[in-house]
Every structure is written in structure tokens, then in C-alpha cells.
Amino acid sequence: MGRVKLPIGPQHPALKEPENFTITLDGERVVDVDIRIGYTHRGIEKLMESRTYTQNLYLVERICGICSYAHVVNFTQNVEEVLGVQIPKRAEYIRTLFLELERLHSHFLWLGVAGHEIGFDTLFMYTWQDREVVQDLLEMISGNRVNYAMNTIGGVRRDISEEHRKKVLEGMDYLEKRAAYYKEVAINEKTILARAENVGILKPKVALKYSAVGPTVRASGITVDIRRDDPYASYTETPFEVITTDTCDVLGRVVVRVLELFESIKIIRYLMEHLPSGEIVVKVPRKIPEGESISHTEAPRGEDFHYLRSNGTEKPERYKVRTPTLANLPAIAEMLKGAYLADVPIVVAAIDPCMGCMDRVLLLKQDSDKPGEIIEGDQLRAYGIKWYAGRGWKA
């Protein structure tokens, strides 16, 4: 059939969020990939500059729905570092509890989505049912299923009662059984193996060259985990292991995520059994002094990196976010070369793409020799009206 350019996205059932992968196909094999991002850019960094730190807590949460708590922890850690305050121990434990609960729900979600991409809807339904247990626990403690609004600058806002603690431990017992079932099914089911083995190969050297992060790179045998390399919250005290496999393919990523479920359950059990008593918040002033700080955490998808610059007022001067999906995206182009067309959705899904998080940068395409222009908002609106009028649409 010759070479065909197939656009996957921005609207495509394989993608949960809009991005464009224009793949050049030769028969059923992918020859080249051209990635375009920017479809869900919302201007959050600019918005943050016009809100106070307290208001920004809730804006930062909404960068993403699945890894929202990692972003808030980064933000509060940034501000606390600039202020120089140390949050109480109990608050650190509660923050870690939520980070790990979020990892649990994100990995269950991912198992379901990966199952759906390869056509295994039964796995999708089962994993999302078990995810409801985690969501109910989160709702019980924090008051909401996503965007928990648990953090404040200086600690956390809500406390964990004895009843909540017991319920969390019960939930962990149930989830451990389910995770064991998925470990048995996902790794031993012949059709999943047929779709995931030797697909989307990312060799360690290439992974390091493109600086991939998270389970994507841990499946290539590289031990990179911010919880171990640069501990924050209470990761200095909780025992856990960094899971790596060295198969470098999609199956490795499935295995890494399923085994990380067990590690998260282990961490949560330790936290709930050793919860220290005490305060949960320290008082902080409204105006943050001048300073800069960076903070990174291990979100369920990889390393999430934030930078803050404050200037002594109530509002931050500049805030920059770099999410893990952005780091993994160039690696997709490498993984897809030489793959079959049928593998494209599962390879894209294997890095756990969260395009909503990721669209933080503007991508300027240099198609011609003309230098780029900057267009004001009103000009853009007039241009849009003229363009549509030229196609016969009434304004």
C-alpha cells in the first residue's frame, strides 16, 4: 500500500487525552512518529502568578486528577523550604499515607486502562471495582475522591481518627488479595503476554539519553526512585524496595506497576501502625519572603519537579512545573520505531500518559523560515472570526 501517514489523535479512542501522534506506516509497521502536544494547555503557571499562596493550593491540585496530591506536596514543600519551617511528624506521616494511597489508585486505574487498550475489558472492570475501595478510603478521610485538598502550608488540614485507621488497615487486607490475583493473571495470561512481551523496547542507554522517568525506566533495569534517592515526607523511615525488572518492554512495565502495589500496601501498613501523635499543622505567615526553591517527588508516573520563586508578597513570582509524562514523551518516538500499528495504543498507554499534567509548555513549530510572532488575545479573536467567516460561518 505504500507509505501512509496515519493521524492518531487528537481525537482517538486509544488516547484518553488529546495529543497528536502522526505515524508513518509501511504496511503494518511504524516507520516514523511525529509528536505534537499543546491541545490541553491551560496556562496554569500564569494563573498561579495572580493568586495568593493559599488560593494556589487548590489550583495546583487541579493540574492533574490522578496524581494531584504529588503536585500539592511539591508546592507546599517548596513554600515551606522558602519559609524555613519544619512540619510536624504526624503531618509528614499523613502526607505519605495520601501519596501512597494515590499511587495505589493510580496503578489500579492504569491496569484497567491498559487492559482496555488491548481489548481485555473484563480486567478493566475488575480493577476499577477494586479501585473503588481506595476511593472510598480517600473520601472518608479527606472529604473528596479526587483533589483531596488535604494539604496546607505548614502541614495537613484534617486528622485521621482511630476508626479511619482501622478502616484503612481493613482496606489494605482486601487490596492485597486482589493485587495478588492481578499479579497471577497479568503475568501469566497468554494473550496479555502475546501483546505485551517484546513490545515497546526501551534499552537502558536510550532511556537514560532521553531521561525517561518512573516505571517506564524502572522496567529497563535502572534504579531511579526519588523516594529512595532524595527522600521527602516520611520516606526516610518507612521500609520499602524499589522495584525494577530488566525486560525493557511493556510487560516489564506491567510487572513493575503490579509489584509496586505490594510495596505501597506495605508502606501504608507501616504508616498506620506507627502513626505518631501530635500536631498536624504549624502556623505560617501570609507573606512569604524572597527566595527560590525546588522540590521533586515520585508521582505514580515518575519524577514530578516544581520550581518556585517568591518575592516577598502574597503571590508567587514564578512557578514552573515539569511533569513525568513530558520526560517520557520523547521516549515514545524511540519505542514506536519498528513496532506494529496494533502496538501503538498499548505502547503509548504503557508510559501512563497524563496529557493534562503535561501540557505545560508551548510548542513552537518551526515550519518555515519566518520568525515566530506573538499575537495578542484580541488580535487572535479577530483572526478567528475572519477565518470562520471565510468558510461561510456567521459570526
Next chain:
Amino acid sequence: MKVPGKMLPKIIGFIFKKPVTVLYPKERLTPPDTLRGKMKFHLDRCINCGLCARDCPSGACTMHEIDSKKRPVFDLDYCTFCAQCADSCPKDAIEMTNEFELAHYSKGEAIVK
């Protein structure tokens, strides 16, 4: 040789069991008490400091003058139910209930005074 269909033994049993779907609105799940739903405002405790309106991230809480007393008015169309107003209030005049069935037909209908 691995045979496909590892999930087979378990799933046949599910054909005859009750589905896990909750048939809303005939059946309802009870939300926990800690759910952040609609807020309740106690006018007698309000001291008119305006901290709630300053800290509201979405502009749902605004100060208005009604009956020659300034007080906050909450517009649920803008509210993100974060409960920052409840935390900022020094007199605990704002309290979050767990009422979450707040659908309404037109903008401006859901106001808490």
C-alpha cells in the same frame, strides 16, 4: 504451554451473582460525614473580617452588604468545595455539610447566604 483464559474459572461464577452497580437513584450510597458538600453559614457568629472571601480560590465567596451588615455570600456555581473558607474563618461561622446532590437548572440558583 500456557493456555489463554487464566481468568476463566473465576468469571463464570459471576454470571449468576448480583452486579455491583448501585441503581441510583433508587438505591443510594451513604456518603461519609467528612464529605465536603454544601456549606452552612451561621450569621450570628460572623464578625465581618472578610478572610473567607480573601482566601477563596475561585471567587465563590464574596462580601455583600445585606440589611446594613456585611457578610459573605457563597455562589455554588463557582465553588470548588475546598473548605478553605471554613478553615480561614476565625469564629467557625462556616461549616461544611455532606449534602452533595446540588444539581440545579439555571445559573445563580444555588446561593448560600
Next chain:
Amino acid sequence: MVCREGVEGINIVLTLLYLLIFPGFLFLFSFSLFTQYLDRKIYARIQRRVGPPFLQPFADLVKLAAKEDVVPEKAERFMFTVAPIVGLAAVFAAFLYLPIVAPTGLHSFDGDLIVVLYLLTIPTLALFLGGWYSGNVFGQKGGMRVASLLFSYEIPFFLALLTPALIKGSWKMADIVNFEVTHPLALLVSLLGFVIGIISLQGKLERLPFDIPEAETEIVAGPLVEYSGRRLALLRLTRDVEMVVGAGLIAVIFLGGPMPLLFTEPAYLSWIWGATMFLLKTLFVIFLLIVMKSAVARIRTDQMISLAYKWLIPLALIQIFIAIMVRFMGGI
């Protein structure tokens, strides 16, 4: 009940009744909608969901028929329209030859098994042509995948269905069905063929795990992508009717169809009994297809082709060999 005797008024009426009501058009139409309902309901219950209500497939068909029917600019109008109609006509015609109430169908002759198999291939070709002429790159890719599947699954299906014909030594479905009653152990000999037949039928029908031409997450509905309105309704109906006809064919050839007939007199009682037996056996085969659909993931085109050529065809050949041995040794 065959229309061999001349042109008598009552025979024409009976034949028309047979063609249009039972077990012709109306019966097949409602039965295939019922099996679609069962398919979706059992699939949902396995996943612990509720599933659609009883009239859902009918409602879907009516809704689709009422929608606007768009033919894209780049598509070939004639082929685009004709493909679904030809596919549907072929499967309806194939059903008429199956023995439903009695060992003979509407018209039984030597070689009617081959005719039914041939007619069952036409919907796949219709899907391929419909996708190819739709003028969309996704449709053409889907069409090519349908063609690759055609090369993989027709052969084991034919070979597996050959086995009982070989054991009896006749191409007539009526003879095969009668043979199964007198020699029930023939079922055990062709067990391997039964399994292969079911797997190949799942491939022919393009259901999970073989639904790569219509993979929703990859090429957005494959050859069906540009169809809408009435033509899409016809294509979906073809898919459902093909499932009933294919399952019915397997039920007849391997499980004995409407046999064993318990009542021979009066005529209507034997029809009801035969039809019920046929329906139960078809539903059993369909249940197996549904369970297979929910337990596995989708496999790629190249993996499917290698599955067909490395496993199914050699096993089918072994089954034929066993059948020939049994025939000669048993002296049947």
C-alpha cells in the same frame, strides 16, 4: 416440508410462511436480536455490571435506521451501498438450508453443506469491500485486516466442519444429522473438530480475541468507520445473523441439530420439539462463544495468522486423519 410437488396453492402459502415468518425472515431477525441481547447481558454480568434491557438491540437497530445516512465524497457510492445488502442477503439465504425442525431444511440436496459454508463467506467479503471503498485510510486498513483474517480462519473452519461429513461419507446435512442419531459416539470422535470449529467461528465473526479489524482502540471501527444510518444498521444486523447461522451450523453438524426427534406425529408437535432442540443447542454454542469473548485480550494480526497456521490447521488435519481412520476401521 419441501416444495417439490408442483404448483399447489397451499404449498405456495406454506413456503412463503416458511420463508418469511418461521424459520425465515421474522424468526431469524428476532432470534438474532435476542442472541445479541444475551451476548451483551452475559458479558456485562461476567464483568459484574447490569447490562442492557431486553429490547436494547431492537432499539439500537431502529435508532440507527432513523439516523442520517452519509456517504463520504471519496467513497464509491455503488459498492458502498451494495456491500451491506449483499452480505445480509447471503446470511439470510444460508439459514434456510439449515435443518431446524426436521432433518431436511427448506430444500435439501447433496452438497448443501458446501453451499452454506460458501454463503457464510460472503459477509466477510462484503465487509472487506465496504471498508475498501469507503475512501478512508482507517477503513482501508480495516479492510485489509479483514482480508488477512479471511485467509486465516476459513481454512480451519472448513476443515473442522468436514469431519462429520467424512465420518458419514456424505455432503448432505440431512444425512449427517440422521447419522448422529444412530451413532451418538461419533460426537466423541469429532470433539477436536468441535473445539476448532468454535475457535474458527469466533475468528470468522471477528469477535474477541480476534476482533482486530474492528479494534476500537486502534483503528476506530475499521471497515465500519464511514458507515452510518441504515447501511450501518444492515451491517450490524449481518454480524448478528452471521453469529446465529454459524452457531446453528456447528450445532447441526456436531451436536445433531433438531435430533433426536421425540414425536413424529402430529406434525406440529415434532416441529416445536425439533425447533426447541435446535435453539437450545445453538444457544449452548453461543454461550461458549460469549465466555471465550470475555476471558481473553485481543491478539495482533500476525499473531492471529500464526495461530491459525501453526495450531488450528495442523490440529484440523489431525482430526481429519482420525476421522478417516475411524471410518475405515469401524467399517461404517
